[in-house]
Amino acid sequence: MKCSKKFFFTASAFAITLSGISACSNDSHITDKHSANSAQIQSSKAKNNHEIWGKVNSAVAKDPVIEQKVSDLLATMTLAQKVAQMIQPEIRDISFDDMRKYGFGSYLNGGGAFPNNNKHSTPQDWIALAEQMYQASIDDSLDGSSIPTMWGTDAVHGHNNVIGATLFPHNIGLGAANNPELIEKIAQITATEVMVTGIDWVFAPTVATVRDDRWGRTYEGYSEDPEIVKSYASAIVKGLQGHADSDFLGDDRVISTVKHFLGDGGTVNGDDQGDNISTEQELHDIHAQGYYGGLGAGAQSVMASFNSWHGKKSHGSHYLLTEVLKNKMGFDGFVVGDWNGHGQIKGCTNSDCPQAINAGLDIYMVPTDAWKPLMENTIAQVESGVIPMSRIDDAVSRILRVKFRAGLFDKPSPAKRKLSGKTELIGSESHRKVAQQAVRESLVLLKNNDNLLPLSPKMNILVAGDAANNIGKQSGGWTITWQGTGNKNTDFPGGSSIYDGLKQQVEGAGGKIELDEQGDYTHKPDVAIVVFGEEPYAEGHGDLGNLAYQRGKKTDLSLLKRLKAQGIPVVSVFISGRPMWVNAEINASNAFVAAWLPGSEGKAVADLLLTDSNNNIQHDFKGKLSFSWPNSPTQIVNRFDTNYQPLLPYGFGLSYADKSDKNVLSATLNETFIPDKNSVKANYIFAGKVVAPWQMLLVSEQDQAVIDSNSKTLSGITYRTVDKNVQEDAFRIVLDGSVNAGIRFINSNGFREDLSSELENNAAMVLSIKRESDISAPVFISMNCETIGAEAGSCSAHYDIAPQLKASEKGQWNTLSINLSCFANQGIEFDKIAVPFELRSSADVSLAISDLHFEPQLAQHADIQCQ
Structure with a gap:
């Protein structure tokens, strides 16, 4: 298909020209989610064609003075110090002593992680953590290094982890506004509010060009077409970092990150972290344009993507990270991984992955306690020659280059910086007025x-x-x-x-x-x-x-x-x-x-x-x-x-x-949709997160508490989110055996739910569970028509799964299914369900759960039968 290379946004005040690209390509027009041969057909089109990729003329040129500083500092560093610059742990998994001992080059707070593990942490709490981590990083008494660390955070629609911050419309709304000048203001305000809390680095902007709206991150994209994405990437980077020729990375600016490289918005069926099977020309024309805009404006970091391109994970793609991004496009900043993304590379684990570094990753994002063995393994792999020292020196040089450009060696400590502690700026009226303009235009x-x-x-x-x-x-x-x-x-x-x-x-x-x-x-x-x-x-x-x-x-x-x-x-x-x-x-x-x-x-x-x-x-x-x-x-x-x-x-x-x-929607629209015979879907209660309308509680005897953060404690039980497949898609409960305790799901509105269709669909209750301890007492799964005092009521039922847990291998995830007749036979009225799932025990036990749902047509094949 031929089409013009100049695109005009309908009824917009401006036009964008995408020089030299063919954005009219139809890379993923998939109308059948189960299209069988599309991947095979498209795979044959993938070619490594360097000539497709043009050099980015970054607004930030290399400075000979900074390059000499990088070279001089690198020459003084030990291997351990270098590798520490490449390790990025998470605030819940390191202490100040860890930072003092190892001198990590950076650290992050994941989504939903807060200073003191408190969602309502004040700006002063954020500043205090930033200051203590910084001081620990420049303390050379243990590691011999005084290189300042960097704190990275996901400020993706304002400083969204901080209570009271100005929250702007998500990117999909900003795309509808199509106003790059407004976008730059929004980014500058975000940078200001981030700097108030002493943080140096923002994991934004997302420059995905979304091709399948079934993708759960669609709202993080500005558009399905690269015209707005490219323009916005440039504007946001300028807003976050400042302009290269004036206020670049000054006292009120933060390091930006264009993400996720490459093709995350074009996976087959819109599957998050899935496979993009676009041709290389389409990858360039549709999915890479945001990088031309963002890197051209001087973005200093790029985040690798979870997705694959034709079956190869981006975190492990030497072609994309090194040959394309660094060599052809000329990017001289650093590439940071996503949340344990290196662990998804074939042959890797979260604690062992030389493939990622050799591919071109410069910083491992390694939350959880995997950071220590990863660091030790990486050092050993350099010493054995698995990872060339030249690759380590290149990665560390890139990290140091950005730190020098950002002035981190010269700026005061986080608590003493120009904006630090000026909490009146967080959620200020002038900031909110810009956000209100964004709402109106979106x-x-x-x-x-x-x-x-x-x-x-x-x-x-x-x-x-x-x-x-x-x-x-x-x-x-x-x-x-x-x-x-x-x-x-x-x-x-x-x-x-x-x-x-x-x-x-x-x-x-x-x-x-x-x-x-x-x-x-x-x-x-x-x-x-x-x-x-x-x-x-x-x-x-x-x-x-x-x-x-x-x-x-x-x-x-x-x-x-x-x-x-x-x-x-x-x-x-x-x-x-x-x-x-x-x-x-x-x-x-x-x-x-x-x-x-x-x-x-x-x-x-x-x-x-x-x-x-x-x-x-x-x-x-x-x-x-x-x-x-x-x-x-x-x-x-x-x-x-x-x-x-x-x-x-x-x-x-x-x-x-x-x-x-x-007003084209004045006429009556078709409301009929006839799904295929397999359209009856699983009914999820927990699918990596609690699914509406349900709410999860900790219960201890007759006490209960809503779980509203990533960790929670009640008498006899502790709860924390953990990772199974993606970030925090599971949770762990640890019972100390002192009381009868567990978890309970209820309707968040306090209503009963009609789940009789689950019986009609011959469904089974299915959960993915891992026992992390021995089982010494019954572990009951219950359903109930009441939320309090359930065990005393007539409309209640329970089943002991201790035998199945004992039979499972400790430390391994297992799927357990229960025929719903086990509950129906005990008198549960499925049209009046208040508690669809409760797990309780008086045992000293540790369990992890990642999935809980009703699966149709599985009842007669369930693991547990109660006929």
Whole structure:
């Protein structure tokens, strides 16, 4: 297919030219998730063609003075000191003494990790940790090294791990805004708030070009097409690091990271950490353009990607990391790994992987206690010649080069830097105003029948939906906690929900407003604003089988239809990390707004939905789709596809000035989708994270506590997240045997759930479990119709799995399945389930769990039968 190489964003104020690339390629138009031969067909197209890759003219040129400093310092370093520069542990797994002894070149806080292991750590707590780690790193009394360390953090939509920080819309919303100048402001504000806490380095921007919206990280991408991605990468790097010719890495700037190299947005079926089978030309034209933009602006670090390219993990690809990125593109900063990504390379473990260093990785990101054996093994592998000393010297030179460029040898310690401790800057009003502008520009108006919007604030307005007054839900993943779950509005001081903004303006204009999540009201409203959408999720846990919203549990649709049946006009505000098939919800709405994940400044939504008190438009809709909107649950569609037939095209977005003929969703949309015969899916309770509507509790006798962080303790039991396949996708519980204790899942709203369909589908309860100790007493799995005092009720059932655990190999993951008749035969009423799973014991036992679900058609083949 031929197409122009100049792309214009519909209704945008500017155009972007992608010189010399062919972004019209259709690299992953996969409509069948189980397409059998696509990988084999595409694999034959992969060729290592160096000529495809052009050199990046970085705005940051090599400085002979810095190069001499690097050379001089490197010449004084021992092998152990060099390797320590290449090790990046996590704050939960090292002490100040470890930093003093080994002198790690950097360290990180993973998503959901906090100083003192406290989610509500203050900025002063963050500064204190940064200062102590820094002082330990320059203390040469044990390791002989005084090289300052660097702290890296995932500040991906603001300084999102810190309570009270300004949280901007996630990248998918910013892509709809298509405003690089605004993006640079956002990045600069993020850098400022990060510097207040003494941190040097940010793992942003994500420059994935997303090709399959089923991918759980879709919202981390700006667009399905590289035009916005390339422009934004440059703008964000400039905002974070400063401009190369003026304020580069000054006192209010941080080191940036373009990630993830390469092709993470184009994996087969949108599988996170999956395989990208694009041709090399497509890899360059579609997936690499963000790196040309970001590296051109002077980005100093690149993060390797979890994904593979034609079956080879990027962390172990010498071709991509060394031949392409470093040699052809000319990148002279350092390449950092992702969370134990080196351990996924064939033949590697988290603690032993020379292949990654030899491929071109410069820094191992090695959370957990694997850092020590990894460091020891790497030293031994250099001494034995497995890793050439030249490769070590190159990696350390790159790390030192960036540290010198960032002024880390000359800047004061973290607690004494220019912005450190100026906590008034975190979540300041001026920062929040920029975030509010971003919210206003990111919202996309998809439908506006009879020009219902904007609404007069003098009306009687009902606000409904579970996202209306929920700052955590509107902010999505990577929000305080890694998955964005377990948060309350009180965790966002200074922030506002969507309802907050509506209430302020309606009451200020003399109108009436009522909030009820379920859509009930005291007086019949003139209009209802319903705010609903996806629950928060992050990497590894957001992948979907198809794009149908609320598959099999259309509670939000029921709410919309109930209001419509009462003659109440409905404005839907849809919270999501991707376009989704919501035809039925659109049909049940008079107006429909794609709000994406707006962040902490929800009140700005009211600026578009409402007029002022004089019925004048306050702000018009500017947002335009940077992702095509699907026409069916299984349609994977991207701009420039040969057969391009989305429901709404790339660049679509209504404004209040548009005439009725632009309102293409006015007609009734098709709501029927007939899935294949295998469409009945597993029903997950825990899939690396707790799945809505469930909530996980620690229980000890009659006490219980909500698990809202990555570690928790109750009398007789401790809990902590651990890794199985991806970062923190499992958890460990350790019972000391002093009391009857365990874990319990309940509906987060306190409601009972109808799970009778699980019996109808002949499902079995399935869990992935690892015993880490001997089993000395019964270990009961229970289901219940009550949440407290369950064992005394009539609607309860339990089964002892101790025999199966004893029979399993200690330290090995095992899958255990239980026929649901084991519970049904004891009287459980599956249409009234309050507790779908509880595990308790009085034993001294340690167990890890990574997966818990109901698997259809497995009952008769389950490991445990109770006929």
